[in-house]
Amino acid sequence: MTSPKRGAVAFKNVRKEFGSFIAIPDLSLQIAPGELVTLLGPSGCGKTTTLRMLAGLESPTQGRILIGGEDVTRLPANRRDVSMVFQSYALFPHMTVAQNVADGLESGGMKAGPARDVADKGLDLVGLDGMGARLPSELSGGQQQRVAVARALVLEPQVLLLDEPLSNLDARLRRRVRTEIRDLQQRLGFTAVYVTHDQEEALAVSDRIIVMQDGRIAQEGTPRALYEQPASDFIADFIGEANVVPCEVSHVADGVATVQVGGLTQTVPARNAAPGPAQLSVRANAITLQERDGPFAGKIVSSAYLGDHLEYEIDTDVGLLFAIDAEGDAPLRPGTPVSLGFRPRGLALIA
């Protein structure tokens, strides 16, 4: 039976304590069916604990958890309609790949034969057809990871949980696998909750990102909203390594604020700002550099050549700024005095 809410997730005032340590003081969140939501944050922010509570591997101290509209707070992990991809993959080393994938199906009461067929289909899905007879130790890291995904997916769970699923893969593979996961999720339409500390990964796969800090939600929204409208210097810094500089809002009109920063005057979306001192998030690629004097002067501290772009650290009146120059071809030497400018698209007032 498919209820209209199948795949929906809700946390209602969930609190989790480990002894005297309060991991999560009071968390409420909603996830819509078919949505891929990322829990993003530095280590120790409570994102994995949240995921484990959803899986049923930890019990909340207070509050309720709902999956598909049903209260599962007291339901053990094996009776929840979710499955999980572990950071370490947790493939059973004594079973073959096919047995690994079929195991959950057999737990659910499926006969060994049909379970094997479904498992083979699941392996097809992740591009591992024909590998069923191998042991996990005979696969590469990326293949093991895909077995873990297949094993979780064949159960057709309401919600798929992924706990830093890419952290054990190399960078190139990471990009490919994350695309594959996103594709699968879009194609099959399941709800997914994805935990990561990598903001690029989060931006790439998510419908919505929930940034957590100290067990609380720091900000949630679409990747774009988070990137362009950070709610705090923490978010601005965490999502996309923005420079956070002090500024002065001189006046606000028609949703546009005029801002004084480092001797320059800029207009940015007002976002409820009032005249007075404020903070401005400046993306690294929104800083332009010219080798001459100007109203906003700085001095190159270090530079790096990265093929398609150059990276600089610049000492200015408002502090050390990190800048990316995608156009220059030869890096400026440290010590060179420069004049700085801003591209309007990379600026945002921190609300």
Add this chain to the structure above:
Amino acid sequence: MIRDNRRLDLLLLAALISFMILPWYRLRSGFFGLGWVGDYLTDDRVWPGIAQLDRWWLWPMPVLLGLAGMLRLSMPPARRGGWLVILGAAGIAWMMAQGLSVGLRGWNWAALEALGPVDGQQAFGAGAIGILLCFAGFIAFGLAERGALKGDAFVLGSITLLIGLVALFVFYPLVSMFTGAFQDFDGSFTSEGVVRNIGDPKIWSLRCVTGSGGCGVAWRTFFLAMCTATGTTLLGLAFALVATRMRVPFKKGLRLLTVLPIITPPFVIGLALTLMLGRAGFVTQFIEDVTGWELGRWLYGLTGIWIAQMLSFTPISFLVLIGVVEGVSPSMEEASQTMRASRWRTFRRVSLPLMAPGIANAFLISFIESMADFGNPLVLGGNGGVLSTEIFFAVVGAQHDPARAAVLATVLLGFTLSAFLAQRLWLGRRNFATVSGKGDGGRHAALPRRVAWPVACVVFLWAAFTVFVYGLILFGGFVKIWGLDHTLTLEHYTRAFSVSWQDGIVWTGVAWNSFWTTMKIALIAAPLTAAVGLLTAWLIVRQRFPGRGLFEFALMMSFAIPGTVIGISYIMAFNLPPVQMTGTAMILIFCFVFRNMPVGVRGGVAAMAQLDASLDEASLTLGASSPRTLRRVILPLLRPAILAALVYSFVRAITSISAVIFLVSAKYNMATAYIVGLVENGEYGIAIAYSSVLIVVMITVIGTFQLLVGERRLRRQIEPAVQKRPKEVQA
């Protein structure tokens, strides 16, 4: 929710059957014989609880069951959970109170006479025990319905059951024994005996340090245990390293060899050592003849016991350490080598520290084994015994002083518990999950040369010594009278194991009766022990329940109780209602299960500490229940630990003597008790012949176990080692 109701329904049904149908009281003829069914209508002694309600102290039972039924019908699981727990606890408390208060002839305690006279009652029978289990079930299911431990009823049920069993079979006997220490012969309270013994210089003297006489028995036992633990751990490690890290011939034989000493009744090694190194032993005589020295009785005392214990316990630490040595991830060693560490540095800085928790385990086990050892000191102790034999003589000897036994037992317990605590504090901070859920390849580093050579030499010499001792034992069974008449004969074997044919096989040998009893009991006890031990290990390692540390502590404490104490305390606890088992096979089985379980627990804990917890979690999120996770994921990965637990408990059930000697009866006599009787009568020939047969039988059974459980199928396949460059032929 439906599941919650269904399992509660089943439990209520079981409770009803226990109360309405099964005989409430213990049956003299035994419950499983089913002889009672015929008398069911006529004999009120086999009637169920509901027909015994003329005893007013049983009235709470139907009331509590009725309340449970009402809870089931009127409340949803989430709300009734707490009430179920209270009901279950109340039921258990009342059963204990009434069982301990009303004995065979009325009140057990004088203080209760004021409540008026009561009829006596028999010990708990099937019905009463069934009800007790159901009350435990109420507690477990109630907690599950309240969402404790993520609502896992299986885990909660296991924990409740285990706590109940440990309380009954470990603590209740001990408490009974200590109460006995404070009782005079007529049952009144007295502290005179305890006070007299507690400051006895025979226990605590340190005069051997100052040089004026012998040390107290406590210190000597401690010194012996330290020596044995150090020696066996080092030897065990050496064996484990040779068996897993070196390319030597006869590796399989090595493993078999190291199993030999534990399958030997303890006093047999003592006996063999006497024949070899005793005052009239052939080695002693040879040395005396050649050199003219007077060796005398040097073997009797700590030295002899130490040698015998080294022979006895090295294999135990070998069994523990082999899993540890194999469990160290090869990539760690490879990583170290790539960091420019030499093989020696890798071994010292990486491999050894990773093995450290396992080594500490082996040390602890050997230390406690040595402290509790009874057979070797009995044979080789001479005039100076150790604590366990002193306890034995305090009770069975001429002195019959239970207070002294209790004091000595406390001292012994103090030592073993301190060892346990020290190991826990040191080990607690270290956890090396070296088998992770991630596949890793690689091969174990070879041993550095400066380790390999000494280790190989020691192992070779010790193996040779062991073979020699065993050869002696086997040979001893075939000579007429050892030391006097070395004519070869089969006489001992035929007397013990003759069989004749008269309308079927007739077991005419004198040994058959005890032999079959021993086999039966050992084969029942071994799987039970392994199951209980590994289940406990799993609960301790994987479940975070309140009081877990205390639970583990209590279990380990049962390991620290020497067999002599267990034997006496079981007699004192289970001779009278409410739980009466003396003279049955049951008491032997329970004794073995709870005496040997801690080793299974330790082995399981060590093995499970090397299994990444995300494997369990993955199985749970894949929809497997916790019993299924145990069966499909944990057990296959724990095969070596299972094998060790099975082998150990089987073998211990056959070779154990200290506790058993108190618990055997005419109907259920065990091989060891019978052999001790033979030795006491001076019939060494038959004793040795019988022991040899036991050894052969145990080897056979162990081989079968090995085939059944099979080799662990791990990620690291045994691949042909990379061919070494052919060495130049040495000149």
